[in-house]
Amino acid sequence: MKIFKNVLLIGFMFLSTLTAFSQSKVTGTVIDGDLNQPLAGANVVVKGTSTGTVTDFDGKFEISTTEKSGQIVVSYLGFVTKTISFTVTGNSVNLGNIVVAPDASQLQEIVVVGKGIIDLAADRKTPIAVSTIKAIEIQQKSGNWDLPELLKSTPSIQNVKGGGFGDGQMFLRGFDQTNTAFLLNGQPINGMEDGRMYWSNWSGVLDIANAIQVQRGLGSSKLAISSVGGTINVVTKTLDKNQGGFVQQMLANDNYTKTTAYYSTGLMKNGFAFSGMLGHWQGNGYIDGTHGQGQTYFLSFGYKAGEKDVLNFLVTGAPQWHGANNHMSLSTLLEKGRDYSDNYGTLNGEYYAGGRNFYHKPVLNLNWDHTFNQNVSLSTVLYGSFGRGGFEFLSGVGRNADGLYDFDTAVSSGVGYSKASVNAHNWFGLVSNLDYKLNDNFSFNVGFDGRMYNGQHYRNIVNFFGASSVNVTNNDQVGSYTITESYGYNPWDALFGSTPRNQRLDRDYEEQINYIGTFGQLEYAKDNFTAYFQGAVSTQSHQREGFFFAEEVGKSKKVNNLGYNLKAGGSYKVGDNHNVFANVGFYSRQPYHDDLFTNAAASNELNPYYDQNQEITGLEAGYQFKSQYISANLNLYHTIWDNRVLFDANDIDGDGVSDVFTQSSPAKQVHQGVELELFINPTNKLKMQGFVSVGDWKYVGNVTSSDYDDAGNLLSTGDTKYIDGVEIGNVAQFTAGFSANYEVLTRFNIDANWNHYNRMFGNTDLASSEWNDSANRGAIKLPSYNTVDAGVSYKWLLGKEKQNNLQFRVNINNLFDELYIENSRDNKHVDAGDDVWNGVDTSNRVKLGYGRTWNFSIRYNF
Template identity: 50%
Template sequence: MRKLKNLLLTMLFFVTASVFAQTKITGTVLDETGEPLPGANVVEKGTTNGASTDFNGKFQLNVKSTSGTVVVSFVGYETKEVSYDSSDLGTVKLKMSNLLEEVVVIGSGVIDLAEGRKTPIAVSTIKASEIQDKAGNWDLPEILKSTPSVQNIKAGGFGDGQMFLRGFDQTNTAFLLNGQPINGMEDGKMYWSNWSGVMDVANAVQVQRGLGSSKLAISSVGGTVNIVTKTIDNREGGYVKQTFANNNYIKSTVYYSTGVSEKGWSFSSLLGHWQGDGYVNYTAGQGQTYFFSVGYQPNESNTFNFLLTGAPQWHAAAGRGTIQEFLDNGIRFNSWNEEGVNSPNLINGPEGKRYPGGRNIYHKPVANLSWDWTINEKSSLSSVLYGSLGRGAFASERISDGVGFARGSYNNHNWYGLVSNYTNQLSDNLEFNIGTDIRTYNGLHFRGVNEFVGISSINESSTFSGNYEITNTYGGINPWGMLFNPNTEHDQRLGYDYEEDITYYGLFTQLEYSKGSFSGFFQGSVSNQDHVKTDHFNFAESTDSEKVSNFGYNLKGGASYEITDNHKVFGNLGYYSRQPFHDDLFDNIRNSNDLIAPAVENQNITGFEFGYQYGSEFVSMNLNAYHTKWGNRTLLSNNGEIFDTPAYESYQTQGVEQIHKGIELEVMTRPLPGLKVNGFISIGDWKFSGDGRQRTFDSDGDEIGSATTVQLDGLEVGGAAQTTAGVSADYKLSPILSVDANWNFYKDLHSIGSLTQAPLKLPTYNIADLGVSINPTLKEGTYIKGVGFRVNVNNLFDELYLESVNGNTQASSNPSENWKGLNTSNRARFGYGRTWNASVKISF
């Protein structure tokens, strides 16, 4: 009995000692100007024990001992270690950084952010707070427009925008979601309508121009955009947000996170719904956003996270019109959807015009499972296993005398992959990385019936062999129906029916040396892509193409030298042997399995850049110079006419070489308390070099005539402005009121389209935006932690400008047929006029 009593007393002593050893420390995290940083992370060094600051930058954290060190971090600011030996840390000020310094909890070894390597790159980071303030009803590219060498083209309908980086379109810019490549594997394209929810869940977005820091064998030409989403929150909380905007746009969002429990579990979720009429006529749309994350930390060495997100949506598309049509009808004119113009027989339904010209309907859920394993003090392993099921179509009418059907051009896919990276600190000065990137993709492409109008079937026996009657419909205008009711029957398809299988194997490695003021790195990667195309349509047996295998590799290296604490110089050099896209390999991607002859060879990309960085307490500056030579590329273009008409032609031009060079200057300042003023200027010189071999195809994908030589040498590369500049300012007028504005300037923008003629130079233009934020101070201890009101006005002065022109018709000798020096017969798209959005956000 006495032994039992002594044992209980001993246990009680240790329990009591451990309880009393717990110390609660408090403090406030501010930026350099004294503004609070809500959501900053405060973590006990060497553990996963942490807390986040509240709306006023305050925190409290239970730690294991009365003295030690905490690590304080916030996105866009330098991480700071603070020692404590009392319960109050007081004020902790963080210095703003141009780089992303946030501690990424999940996938840290896979997500290639700039601070993951000491040798600098040309990079800009957009914080979560800025994304939330300025997102409104825009897609991600609009938020990135104040980044050097970035231009956003809105393109008319919801989610139809494009982004250019250093003159390269987004098919040649790598987009990563938590380390997972998300560009289309067939053609590299990005469809922002599939990613409308990314603005709601993004913690930060980092634009790496040029060579970047990514170790993957992705061979991006323009650069890399890293989108880092929410995963595990250290504390419980959430928000509800309501957004309103022009043209009857409304969006509702709710987010909640449990924080990390004592057993290491965390759950977070976001749900949203949006709808609106669209700025351009007849471009209504609506959709949802869902995001679910489950995290588990069984111990300090392992962290697991499962994430599921998607943005099902539908939206009507906007076509190009001639400049004259816009001048006659206004910039909201939609050439595809105007009654009596190109769609005389519109289908009517509950939403009014159901298929005016064309409607995009898509659902692309994405899931990934991440595992971070700290093996020991010197080594770690980070892996992401992911999958995506895309289901949807572009639907348009096929009506005569009020009856007919809505035809859908379906583009479905099944996509799975694994990215894994092992890191080992070989010595105090040398770090080694090695990893793998494996992807498998199955694309399903066909035409079918979305719905019947006044009929119940169509018979295509006169066109195809056998009794060919289509009686089933799939999807309608519902993206959820697209996902759960896909067309899996080959005899219920029309027009074309083929699938593509792409398998990708990549291996990458990096070695970085750092000692004193010097750092240097070397990266290498190899990859192999296998391509097979299978044609199903109207055959007794499906036929497979010849299997194509292409080997590629990347080599990158660089070095930097820190002259003083404030001055640093660096240089990077890289060479890519990049495999052609799947769509570049076949003679006719829709109706033929024949490979292009002569075969398409790898593209050759050589890039080098030099940079200088300056940083002080109130001013930081980045100066970059770059030169990119892109050889043996295949260029796809069209004549700008309406698709599915006899006038429409598309062009495939092989053997094209482009040279892009330029300089970029970015300056960030804090001249006064509460005032931030930033500016940038980028000057590019982007031209074609040599000649190309061009083939012409009609709207059915059939080749017209024979290949011809086109003279490209010295022609300007169109699509994006080669000279851009901008200034932005943010001023905190009071603790609850702040105003921000930005001005963007665009010059040396050229047309795209046929390469048989020189491109046209478009008029210079500039745009100003204004924003106001109101964040009332709330009484401490209430359940509601913060309330925020936000108003944005874009294109404040209602500038009338041409965003893009698809055509090469030179100015007419008759002045009445020109506008600002351009022939008004060219097909084009004007940019949006003045728009606005407003939101209220309640945090709890």
């Protein structure tokens, strides 16, 4: 028996050795044909077998097979499945680059519907300063964060979390979000009134994102109005070729949980396709009192009508509510913890926010792509959004001995209520673009951008605590009346409900904004040289109508402003590895609606500079190097932003609601800097990336300002604010980062990234009187800081042909729990005897960055 076992063992070893020597290796690299970049996460299977793998972050794959010849099948959701034949000579064969491309004729999901409108740098051959994040990285690193957090390892971008869910802010080359253009599948989504972005309204966008592209500076935007800092393009799912979907569960710190499910029918034989996503999230928030919850939804209906027409209807939204966080003195936060807040209390033993955002903003768009012939195509999107919600804050509610809001005492004493500043809007738009290839060297596109916006602003009662009614005696149009109705903070109720005029208080006005623009681009490309010219012209009309206070009753003067922009550039390719480019642009940009009035909340009086456009001049140059193992991008920029209106709001009493509003004009800023970005891929298992951004961002010249209170009363005017040479505040002017991803085992990856922030300054709040003094000491310098994030992921292939998979992901942010100041609302310098932390007077009201946080997700793709 023993001899028999030994014979079997020897035989088994012989067969194993024979099999090992007969194994052949098939290798190659899968390339995304849309963006000409490696495609990570693509499935590669030997046809007719269960042998397969997925591409790594460099798009590379390696398969061991006993077959000496055969075929491999490359597939990835949103791309054409590609079959490649192979024949092994010796023990291995390298198939080189395998390019897979989106197929518009089969309704693929990535950049298919509206391709002529969606702004991707690939649409223009002349280079720009650009960074692209693809779907696999979005899925892994987004976690329970908003879009700005995902972009923080991009040159010249800084993310500020803000405190509550969705309250983060992003800065690009020193410009805030109001001066960065955000697009969703070609649709502009910045606020029409002030350009702001509220990420709580877009909490589900990363669940359906296929790619995010950051175009810094001049960019290649086809819209008639250009941004100052750059353009962020979010490309979402539209239609899938194949049937499938995913289910995902996420858990995170502070009792956060999120469940998401997505399904697509794929393209059916009748030409129709449907996809949908539903999600729910809730959590306590990292900062005390910032509880929140919400839902996300996405529905897409598509139809392929013949070979020349593709249509798609999409609706998405993210109804939510969340508690808000105020700036607090640094001394208080150092004593009580970085997660401390006093902006909440308890009502009947349950948490209740002292300030709360609630909103529901469904977005709908209808895309139509028509191909006339191989040289001419037309893309059009018709869109609309219907935002309803507001910000809740308190009136007549005191605090208890612990410094928190005492709702129970307010109830027992018969006083106190909460009210909301409501924003309700209807927004409709149309964007259309015609692409025309004139010949082998010239291409041309021309387009139209039109928008109509109506915004309604008023206040209503959210909740009565002790009070049962509120008397209104100063409404000159309606007369005196008593408010007895409360409307709560449910975002679904806000969307479908309405508040009659006799239940509104404090303010009641509407805004009408109309916009029409046209744009065009001509590009020349021959051999190693490319050049382009872009131009756009637009007109905006603005009018405000008040219904409440005497000074705001009736319609304002109608304002019509004409604007335009011109951009040109060229590039030259030197050999196979080097490319240089330069771009120049000038924008005459109309001011935002809120900049036109002396106090947009309480007056029809126009700002003296209402008919003067902002003037933006941009210059940039760059060098690009690409090779097999290392690539580099070097960009230089110089941006002048002149003749702009500065608007500052100051919360004097610290209750989270602004008390003093300051308008200053004209103002000038100069932003200049250098950006270096490196990509290093020494092996097919290791990917590294690093960047350094050095900026110099300052105000140039002084300004004249006027101050108003919340009711629109003029407090002072003609004041000179001495800000010449003052550094732009609350954003790091020097940033650097390094990230690495290593495949330890097949489909098992670890990654980490380090970010450094330096040359940060305090807020230049012109509502503060310190800037009235020509001898002011400038902006305070905030301490530099570092953060390290880490993650681990694993993909388990399932199914007979490995077509399904189970993904596991863990993210840890601020791994070393660094304590740092994220931004400062105040600008108090250190004097003798002051309490100081890292060079900062601790009486300054600040927000500290989050400590160590984590999230874990499990996702089944089928």
